[in-house]
Every structure is written in C-alpha cells, then in structure tokens.
Amino acid sequence: MLLLRSLLMGLLPSLLCAATPQEEIAAQVPAARAILDGWQAKDPVKADRRLHIVYWTPADRDPPPRYRERLSSIMRDIRKFYGSEMERLGFGFRTFTLDEAADGLLKIHVVTGAEPYAHYDVPSGDEIRKECLRVLKKEGLNADEETIVLFCNMSNWDPEKRTISQNSPYYAYGTNRWGTAWQVDSPILDLESLSQKEPRVLDGQYGNISIGRYNSIFIGGIAHELSHAFGYPHNVERADEGAAFGTALMGSGNRTYGENLRGEGKGSFLNLAHALQLASHPLFCGSIKGWENKPTARPSGLSVRAEGKTIIVSGKVTGDTDVPVYAVQAYFDPEGGSDYDAPTVSAVPCQDGGFILTGTDFTAGKGGELRLFFLQADGLASGFVGSTPYRYPYTVAADGTPEVEDITEKRTRTD
Numbered sequence: 001m002l003l004l005r006s007l008l009m010g011l012l013p014s015l016l017c018a019a020t021p022q023e024e025i026a027a028q029v030p031a032a033r034a035i036l037d038g039w040q041a042k043d044p045v046k047a048d049r050r051l052h053i054v055y056w057t058p059a060d061r062d063p064p065p066r067y068r069e070r071l072s073s074i075m076r077d078i079r080k081f082y083g084s085e086m087e088r089l090g091f092g093f094r095t096f097t098l099d100e101a102a103d104g105l106l107k108i109h110v111v112t113g114a115e116p117y118a119h120y121d122v123p124s125g126d127e128i129r130k131e132c133l134r135v136l137k138k139e140g141l142n143a144d145e146e147t148i149v150l151f152c153n154m155s156n157w158d159p160e161k162r163t164i165s166q167n168s169p170y171y172a173y174g175t176n177r178w179g180t181a182w183q184v185d186s187p188i189l190d191l192e193s194l195s196q197k198e199p200r201v202l203d204g205q206y207g208n209i210s211i212g213r214y215n216s217i218f219i220g221g222i223a224h225e226l227s228h229a230f231g232y233p234h235n236v237e238r239a240d241e242g243a244a245f246g247t248a249l250m251g252s253g254n255r256t257y258g259e260n261l262r263g264e265g266k267g268s269f270l271n272l273a274h275a276l277q278l279a280s281h282p283l284f285c286g287s288i289k290g291w292e293n294k295p296t297a298r299p300s301g302l303s304v305r306a307e308g309k310t311i312i313v314s315g316k317v318t319g320d321t322d323v324p325v326y327a328v329q330a331y332f333d334p335e336g337g338s339d340y341d342a343p344t345v346s347a348v349p350c351q352d353g354g355f356i357l358t359g360t361d362f363t364a365g366k367g368g369e370l371r372l373f374f375l376q377a378d379g380l381a382s383g384f385v386g387s388t389p390y391r392y393p394y395t396v397a398a399d400g401t402p403e404v405e406d407i408t409e410k411r412t413r414t415d
C-alpha cells in the first residue's frame with residue numbers, strides 16, 4: 001500500500017498540469033491530510049486556542065453605537081466563511097474559535113489610548129499595540145503568544161453628508177504562534193448592509209460607492225488582514241481558479257467579499273495553497289504539538305527549469321524525522337504590484353520527500369521571483385507572510401515564455 005501511494009504521489013504533479021482546480025484539490029488534500037492528521041493524532045497536544053478581539057479608541061472618543069453587536073456579527077460571518085471554504089476544499093469545517101462572553105456577544109477588550117485622536121495616524125500601529133498589550137496583560141493575556149484582532153476607532157462618519165474617511169492602521173503580520181491584525185471600525189461597518197446596493201456613501205479613498213460595497217471592502221479587509229495575522233502572504237488566483245471560484249482572498253479578495261450577495265460577482269474564496277497552510281495552524285487544528293520547534297525542512301536535489309511556457313520545480317524535502325513536511329508551495333511573483341499578483345501552485349511530497357511543482361501563469365515581458373515554502377505538520381513553515389530563504393529569479397519574454405537560471409543543489413544549501 002505504501003509503495004502504491006508513493007508511486008501515485010510521484011505521478012501526481014505531472015497529472016495536475018492539466019487538472020482542473022477541483023481535481024487538484026481532490027488529489028492533494030486527502031494526501032496532505034493523511035500526513036498532517038496522522039502526525040497530530042500520535043501523542044496529541046491539544047489546546048483551547050481562541051482569537052481575541054480588542055477595541056482601541058483614542059482618549060477623546062467613545063466607541064460608536066452597537067460596536068459589540070456589529071463586530072460580533074461580522075466576526076462570526078468571517079469565521080463561517082473560513083470554515084465553509086476549508087470544508088469546500090476537503091479539510092472539513094476547520095475554522096478559528098472566538099472568545100465569547102456570557103451575554104452571547106463576543107468578549108471584546110476595550111482599551112482607551114493615552115492620547116487624543118489627532119495624535120494617531122496610519123503608522124501608529126506599534127504605539128497602539130503597546131497600549132493594548134499593557135491592558136491585555138492585566139487581563140491575563142500575553143499578546144506575544146496569542147492572535148489578536150485590534151479594531152481602531154479611527155474613522156470619521158458624517159451621517160448628513162454621508163461621507164466617511166479613515167486614517168487607521170490597517171495591516172497585519174504573524175506566525176503559527178502569534179499575530180496581530182489592525183482594523184478600522186465605523187458606525188456603518190455592519191454585516192446587515194453587506195447585501196445592500198443602496199444607499200450610497202462617499203468614501204475618502206474609494207469614492208462614491210454603495211453601502212454594500214463599503215462593507216465588502218472593510219469586512220473583506222478584516223478577513224484579509226486576519227490571514228496575515230495567521231502568517232499567510234498575499235497571492236492572486238490563477239486564471240483557472242478565478243474562473244471556477246472568484247477572487248482570492250489574499251489577492252484583491254478583500255474588496256470582493258460578499259459581492260455575490262448583491263449579484264455583483266462571484267465573491268472571495270480561499271485557494272488551495274491558503275487552506276493547506278491554515279490546516280496546521282493551532283487556531284484551525286487545535287493542536288500545539290511541536291509548539292517550541294524550529295523549521296527543519298530543507299530541500300535537496302532542487303531543480304528549477306523552464307519548459308515551454310512553464311517553470312518546473314522538483315526535488316526532495318527532508319527535515320526532522322519526527323515532523324513530516326505535508327506540502328510544498330511555490331509563489332511566482334512578477335515585478336511590481338507588491339506580491340498581490342503572485343499565483344501559487346502546491347504539491348504534497350512523496351514518501352521519500354520527492355515533489356514536482358509546475359507554474360503556468362506568468363506576466364509577459366516582466367521579471368519575477370519564485371519563492372518556495374515548505375509546510376511542516378507542527379504548523380511551522382520555511383517562512384511566514386512571504387519571507388523565505390528559498391527565492392529564485394526568473395524572466396518572462398514578450399510571448400510569455402519564461403527563462404530561469406539553472407538552479408543546482410549546491411546553490412540551495414543554507415547551512
């Protein structure tokens with residue numbers, strides 16, 4: 001049986017070149033789960049990990065009306081989105097747990113800043129986080145070992161003119177062990193408005209948009225930044241993924257969340273690479289086995305070569321024999337556009353660690369960078385939020401044909 005599985009896994013990547021996204025999911029997810037779930041089931045270390053919500057407001061402002069009710073509904077909807085997408089992808093309904101209060105709403109830690117509104121701006125994230133950490137510590141939470149969503153009361157809503165602007169921190173970062181996502185709250189941030197095409201609002205950044213579009217952007221922004229807090233980088237849907245599912249959450253999916261409710265598009269989705277990484281995150285799997293580990297996965301015999309209009313990456317990945325690698329991911333990031341326009345492909349290693357990845361979606365006439373990530377069953381990866389030591393340049397001719405410098409095993413050594 002093991003020999004058959006190894007042979008099938010060895011053939012799998014080449015079969016996936018012509019596979020549809022759904023066929024790709026159906027082939028890879030069971031194989032990844034067999035490795036991941038099997039390792040976590042042996043001598044399990046379970047933990048009740050929860051996502052913690054903080055509401056920060058400047059010294060001269062009170063939180064806007066119904067902030068607990070609004071944010072409770074929004075975070076539960078995002079929780080359901082993640083769980084439903086993980087289920088669609090074959091992982092079952094895996095999602096994060098929220099910290100709930102006795103009254104049925106979310107437990108939200110309220111922090112009042114030391115300074116008035118005028119003191120803070122978009123770059124004030126670290127200062128605001130430090131103010132929150134002091135309060136959370138008194139409440140028994142070490143934010144350096146937790147994942148937190150930090151809502152900032154930094155929007156300006158004029159109900160008569162129907163204008164809104166914001167100058168809040170709006171970014172995130174994290175790993176499998178901790179993370180922080182800065183968000184902005186406003187009186188019109190409301191799940192009930194997500195499906196509405198009217199009324200219109202005039203947003204300082206996005207212009208004249210419907211109340212539903214506003215909530216797509218800013219509720220979708222919460223879902224998007226939350227993935228950064230989980231350690232996930234940007235990417236874009238491949239052409240075949242876009243045709244099948246819509247817009248990748250970690251590309252422009254922060255602006256399309258819930259647009260399907262208004263009949264304006266397919267909405268946002270989690271792609272396979274995204275789900276593979278989330279599957280081992282403690283908030284999604286409930287396991288902290290190997291919590292203190294360090295990344296040990298290393299490639300050997302790595303080959304990166306161009307064939308026609310594809311780039312093929314192959315090799316073996318090995319590491320600590322007690323912690324298997326259950327997935328390999330490749331990001332093909334063209335120049336410019338930050339990493340929002342980086343399509344991904346993934347593979348599950350064979351029993352001997354062998355893998356093959358085939359990249360097909362390239363931007364003609366541009367250079368780019370290939371980044372490799374190796375996902376371990378303990379939730380660790382070779383990098384988080386886009387950082388990895390395995391980075392290789394490539395170029396793409398005007399006709400879309402890629403060229404890549406020959407990569408040998410010697411050049412991939414990092415020790």
